[in-house]
Amino acid sequence: MGNSKSSALSKELLEDLKLNTRYSEHELCAWYKTFLKECPTGRITREKFESIYATFFPDANPKAYAQHVFRSFDSNSDGTLDFKEYIVALHLTSSGKTMQKLQWAFxxxxVDGNGTISKNEIQEIVKSIFNMISKEDQKNLRHDENTPEKRTDKIWDFFGKKQNDKISEGEFIQGVTDNKEILRLIQFDKPQKVQDRLKEKKLSFHTSVTDFNWTIEWLKI
Known part of the structure; x- marks a missing residue:
């Protein structure tokens, strides 16, 4: 009993989520019921999150990227996602406004949460993205961006930064808004195999709450 949550969504949390997402009371209650069925403790662990990501990438290694995505959603840094964090993430990635998505991308x-982005941090995320691309698919990438280092250099050059400079949130958002090429470079280009799996697992209210395909298509603006 002590390890399970109440099946009823608190009025306070319900009102908070209705105010800050596009979901109705009926939808939120339905999500909560399914959420507790699959996560009786009321929390999704990082390991669970990583394991679901892995189902989309049998020919690659999505662990590092999944960890970064999880970190970005884990607002209180407790190593789990509660229902509120889950719903906010779902709303943001599936129907959030452009500014909200760009703030999340920042x-x-x-990576270190200090309010600026370094070139090394960009390379860390880009490298985790490359880990999700099979060696076969990497062969089809453009020559000037077919390694994490090349893509990182290209992104950094677009921002006009020197090696040890930093990018503020405002600069990041402005740069991505002004230059669609930066937007393309910071995202994950899904190989056909992944696209097929996403179609098979199209997110709906009949889908498992732990089908995280929505976190893979996070910045379509």
Whole structure:
């Protein structure tokens, strides 16, 4: 009993989520019921999150990227996602406003959470993205961006930064807004195999709450 949560969503949390997401009371209650069925403790662990990501990438290694995405959603840094964090993440990635998505993208790339992005941090995220691309698919990438180092250099050059400079949140958002090429470079280009799996697992209210395909298509603006 002590390890399970109440099946009823608190009125306070319900009102908070209705105010800050596009979901109705009926939808939120339905999500909560399914959430508790699959996560009786009321929390999704990082390991669970990583294991679901792995189902989309049998030919690659998505662990590092999954960890970064999880970190960006884990707002209180307790190593788990509670229902509120889950719903906010779902709302943001599936129907959030452009500015909200860009703010989240900044958090994703700001690995150490100090409010700025370094070139090394960009390379860390880009490298984790490359780990999700099979060696076969990597052969089809453009020559000037077919390694993490090349893509990082290209992104950094677009921002006009020197080697040891930093990018603020404002600069990041402005740069991505002004230059669609930067937007393309900081995202994950899904190989056909992954696209097929996403189609098979199209997120709906009949889908498992732990089908995290929405976290893979996070910055379509």
């Amino acid at each position: 958090v994703l790339y700001d």
